[in-house]
Amino acid sequence: MMDKTFDPATVEARIADRWEAEEAFKAGRPERLGAEPYTIVIPPPNVTGSLHMGHALNNTLQDILCRFERMRGRDVLWQPGMDHAGIATQMVVERQLMEQQIHRRQLGREEFVAKVWEWKEVSGGRIQSQLRRLGASCDWSRERFTMDEGLSRAVLKVFVDLYKQGLMYKDKRLVNWDPKFQTAISDLEVEQVEVKGHLWHIRYAIEGEPERFITVATTRPETMLGDVAVAVHPDDERYKDLIGKFALVPLIGRRIPIVADEYSDPEKGTGAVKITPAHDFNDFEVGRRHKLPLINILNVEAGMLLKGNDDFLVGLPASDDLSAVMELDGLDRAIARKRVVDLLEERGDLVQVEAHTHVVPHGDRSNVVIEPYLTDQWYLNVKPLAERALGAVKDGRTTFVPENWEKTYFQWLEHIEPWCVSRQLWWGHQIPAWYDADGNVYVALSEEDAKAEARAKHGRDVDLVRDEDVLDTWFSSALWPFSTLGWPDDAPEVKRYYPTNVLVTGFDIIFFWVARMMMMGLHFMDEVPFETVYIHALVRDEKGAKMSKSKGNVLDPLDIIDQFGADAMRMTLSAMAAQGRDIKLSTQRIEGYRNFSTKIWNAARFAEMNGCVRVEGFDPASVKETLNQWALGECAKALSEVTAGIEAYRFNDAANAAYRFVWNVFCDWMLEFAKPVFQGPDSPAKDETRATIAFIIDEICKLLHPFMPFLTEELWEIKGRQGPARERILALSPWSNLSGLSNDGAEAEIGWVVDLVTEIRSARAETNVPAGAQIPLSLVSPSADVKARAERWNDTIKRLARVSEISVVEAAPKSSVQLLVRGEVAALPLEGVVDLSAERARLEKEIQKIVADVGKIDAKLGNADFIARAPEEVVDEQRDRRDDALSRKAKIEEALSRLQAA
Known part of the structure; x- marks a missing residue:
């Protein structure tokens, strides 16, 4: 006998062990060597990482594809692995060493790298076990790093x-430089942070015109010491006569040209821009266009580099007193900025200071301001x-x-x-380049090969440094x-x-x-590395805000799995994964899909208690009972929709098709229709219904397996003990082909009953008919087919719709709500059951309230200031409220129209 409840905590680990023992996810299984391959490579998570909701969504979608194609007979390789995550990993180990007051340079490169490997083996890769908890069906035997x-x-x-x-070549260019880690970083590792700062207006003297100045505005006055030009727009009338002349850099007197360049915006600041190519990416491009020199005035720690800096000293007039400026040498950039501003003010060159909010690049891990920094780097x-x-x-x-x-x-x-x-790190793939004493570079697969190249060049052995x-x-x-x-x-x-099939x-x-x-x-x-690139959206909180620890709105997937089970979380993410639309995730939604798991489990228990056991050789195409023909046809339809949805990467359509069939068709209708059959005497119809339900439960397991692998594998195993022995576990069982099971006659009959009961229930709810009230149903001039159906399903309709009697009439009775069901009219006489005039008034009042609410929302959404200032999630929430209100209004208007016709 099945347990009363499904307990994910006890089932998931056991099922995972079963998959492991069966080597279910291993690519190249002997029986599949002739099968068509299907390959997905996992986006390798950082070795320092842990599972977050983005990972949960990404890997759930990959797993759906892999389980689906595995069941379709393909030789599936879902290639797992992890990324060494250079800077992130080095940061973790450096932090651990600093707790012991040890700097990596005290250890030396070799010993430090050994420490990182040691950490990787012991602590790294937690995410692998977390992905297993999610149910990821990777070929873990092939894991790479x-x-x-x-x-x-x-x-x-x-x-x-x-x-x-x-x-591949080496060049001196600007890079994003992290002064804390003292390395170049990629654009991806840079976060743009809005900060409140200042805009300093500084005047530059014009050479040969003692009373004339050109004023520039800058957020970084300390970099002025590396200025090589002032740029103005070629069409700016204010400065046209200055183009080609020279300005003098304040404090140091360096003579720099005034150049015409469209980079300068006449509408911003003063219209004149200081050009510091070694410390600004835009300035670097201006410098290239005008063949300007590069003067770097910062060291690797973002301190001032002035003394002994030939680039800085070249071009400075010998007569000027530079002692105050040279005292800045070695100072941190932030301190130097304040000193430079003070010096400018003392000398009368600071024209204006204004508050200025602007975006400043920060390292995403170091949280320090990133410098555009001029260094020698390798480029591709x-x-x-x-x-x-x-x-x-x-x-x-x-x-x-x-x-x-x-x-x-x-x-x-x-x-x-x-x-x-x-x-400029120690953890990572060391560049295979060696240098001799003259600076010649030898790029080779090994040091031995590099030495051989050097020997060929020099005619003798030479020392090389990597x-x-x-x-x-x-x-x-x-x-x-x-x-x-x-x-x-x-x-x-x-x-x-290779090539792989899809990248998610x-x-x-x-x-x-x-x-x-x-x-x-x-x-x-x-060859291309993949045929399809599926780009999924973001997982946000229930209000549409991006999840972040600072906001306190992060949902931890492992906490969710502990609370609701992996299947509930996976099904929620799948059902909401519409193409191009972010997922607004809440625990209430996940709880709803946990309830779905419970519904499936209870349905399987109900089937077990009523003797629904799999029958050897059961042929779904040979069933005789209309109910069973209809249910199998609906199952075939669901299978077709799920298949089409997954094939088209419409994961939400696929998941929702499976959900609708299981809950709305099988549980709500098939099992309800079957209850009288089970309660009746033994008969061929009863045996067939039991066998059909057992068959459909197997099909439900297959349909849902890509989305909810743990629950379905557990049910597959349980049901396998209740009938003929299974040939294989569910993960390796074939995807079904139920073509040919659609039955138009069965759908016309059972579908009419379902639609009729649904319409009656809706009308009762909309018109406030008391839940326990038994009301009559009138069929108005029905066709012979409908009349016969009503007779055949009389007891079922009365039981499911709480109908006291079913009659056939020529015209709708007075004070009745009329229903149109598949072109036929039915009526519910409500006189004496509901105060129709009071109901009309109530519904009209509710419509008025909704119209007023929608008007308020429209006023907000029509306010350009609100749209511009409100957070994106707040605007989206207003739009969602409007859509919900209009949907509710349409339903109430439909109910009102029914009452007005009564």
Whole structure:
């Protein structure tokens, strides 16, 4: 006998162990070697990470696809693995060492990296076990790590090949510099933070015109010491006569040109802009256009670098007293800023100071202000790679779902810049470049190969020093679709499972990961890495706000699983995963799907208590009873809808089709219709109904398995003990084909009964008929078919609709609510049951209230100031309230029209 309740806490671990024992998720199972492969590579979570709702959604959707295709007979490889997460991981270990008052430089590189590996083995990778709790059906035996030996060889080969092809090179350019970690970081690791600061207006003397000045406005007066020009718009009448002349930098007297450049906006500030190419990305481009020098005045810790800085000292007039300025050397940029402002004020060059709110880049992990910083870095010329990646999407070899994300992909690739691939860290893939004493570089797969190249160049052995930098984490993850399969070795997995079928990921890494995988896959494999890119939306809180710890609105997936079970959370996310629409998640929704699990469990127990046991050789196409024909036809329809939904990545449509069939068709109607059959004497009809219900429960397990794997596998196992022995576990059972089970006659009959009862229930609720009241039903001039159906299902209709009697009449009785059911009229006489005039008045009053509420909402939504100032989630909430109100109004108007006709 089944337990009274389904307890996820006890079932999930046991089912997971069963899958593990059966090696259910292993790719290349012997019986599937001839099957068509289906491959998904997991977006590798950071080794430092833990499961959050974004992971839960992403991996649930991947799992749905993998379980579905596995059941359809494909040889599925869902490739798992983790990313070494360079800066994040180094930060974790450095923090641990600092608690012991140890700096990594005290340990040295080799010992520090050993410490990181030690941490990775003991504490890293928690997320793998958390993904297992979610039910992720990865081939865990094939788990990879971006720093493992095989992937490291792939990284080395790619770097060396790109260098030999002339695409990888070293250059001095601006990068996002994190002064705390003292490394370049990617744009992805930069957060734009709005801060309240100041705009300082500083006057620059015009050379040769003692009484004339040009005023610039800046948020960073300390960088003035690295100025190399002042730019004005070529059409700005105020400054046209100054173009080509020279200004003098305050405090230091450096002579700098006044250049014409459209970068300067006449409408902003003073219309004149100081140009500091070594400390601003826009200025760097202006500097390139005008061939201006680069003067770096900061060190790696964002302190002032003045003494001994030849670039800074060149061009400074010997006569000026620079002692006050030179005292800034070594000061932190924030302190130096205050000192510079004080000096400008003392010398009369500070014209104005105004409050100014602006956006300042911060490191997402260090939380310090990021510097545009001039350094030597390794770059990859991705332009030729980008052209192939663009072409592959434009010609349809890879498609985006939803399609609108193609525009984002195109926009970035069409304006792509060289990729800075080097990072000043110790944890990561060390760049395979060695230098001799003359600065010559040797890029090779190993130090031995580099020494051989140096020997060939010099004619003798020379000492070499390896580049200390490591590669950007995204470099190794760009190779993920083929490096995880064993490339660069001639591995059979590469031939079988590449290219992959689909990538499921978030929109925020289209630039940083998706596009780079496309470029690397096409360049090294000569094929796209995936046929489809499915971009899922964000998981937000119930009001539509982005989840964040600071807001206190984060839902932890593991807490949710503990409280409601993995299946309830997965089904909630699936049912809400509409293409292009963010998910507004609440515990109430998850609780609703936990109740769905309970409903399924109770239905299976009800079936068990009524002797519904699987029958050997049961043929659904041969059933005779109309009810069973109808239920099987509805099951076939649901199977078709679920299949179509998953194939089209309409996960919400698929999940909701399964939900509707299970709850609204099977539980609400089939089991209710079957109760009198079970209560009656033994008969062939009773046996057939029992066998049909047992068969449908099996089909429900299959339908729901991609979404709710634990509950369905448990039911499959339980029901397997109640009939013929199962051949295999549910995860490896075939997806059904129920074509041919649709029966128009059965649907016309049972569908009419269902619709009639539904309409009666709605009318009773809308007109406030007391729940326990038994009311008569009149069929108005029914057709012969309807009259016969009503006779056959008389008891069922009366029981389910709380109808006292069913009569046939020529015209609708006085004071009755009329119902139109599949073209036939039915009537509910309500005289003496409901005060019709009072009900009309109540409904009219409710409509008026809704109209007033909608008017208030429309006034808000029509207010441009409200739309501009209110948070996005507040605006969305108002729109949702409006939609709900209008939907409610339509239902009340329908009820009122019924009453007015009575």
